[in-house]
Each structure stands twice: as structure tokens, then as C-alpha cells.
Amino acid sequence: MLKEKLNNIQKKSLKGRFLLVLGILFFLIYLVLGLMIMFWKKLPLNMEPMYRYAFGILLILYSGVRFLRLINSNTE
Structure with a gap:
């Protein structure tokens, strides 16, 4: 499969x-x-810690979606 x-x-x-x-x-x-x-x-962001974690998790989830789309487009 890797090959x-x-x-x-x-x-x-x-x-x-x-x-x-x-x-x-x-x-x-x-x-x-x-x-x-x-x-x-x-990091100079004036955000409450709860919102910082929520925004960070959102960005990490978005990067995961981008990675899955990249992998799926690569198999074609």
C-alpha cells in the first residue's frame, strides 16, 4: 500500500x-x-483562556480536515 x-x-x-x-x-x-x-x-492575544483553548482546538481540527482532504486527493 505504501509502495x-x-x-x-x-x-x-x-x-x-x-x-x-x-x-x-x-x-x-x-x-x-x-x-x-x-x-x-x-503570545500577545487578549483572550480568556477558555477562548484560547477553543480557538486552538478549532485550528487543530481544521488542520486535520485539511490533512484528510490532502490524503484523499492524493489517492486519486
């Missing part, structure tokens, strides 16, 4: 590979941003 996915990535055009890398980059950006908002106390 099929690697073979599928190698068959993609340059544009397809660039979009794959861009998708992975934005997945990581949203994930790290959500974690930063939740756990970095010196």
Missing part, C-alpha cells in the same frame, strides 16, 4: 507535487498555530 502511494506521488506532474508540498505546509502551519495559541502563554 502504491509513493508510486502515485512519483507519477504526479511538477504542479501536482508542488500542490502536495503546499498542502502539507499549510497543514503544518495550522497545526503549529493551534498549538501555539493553546500553550504559548506569552
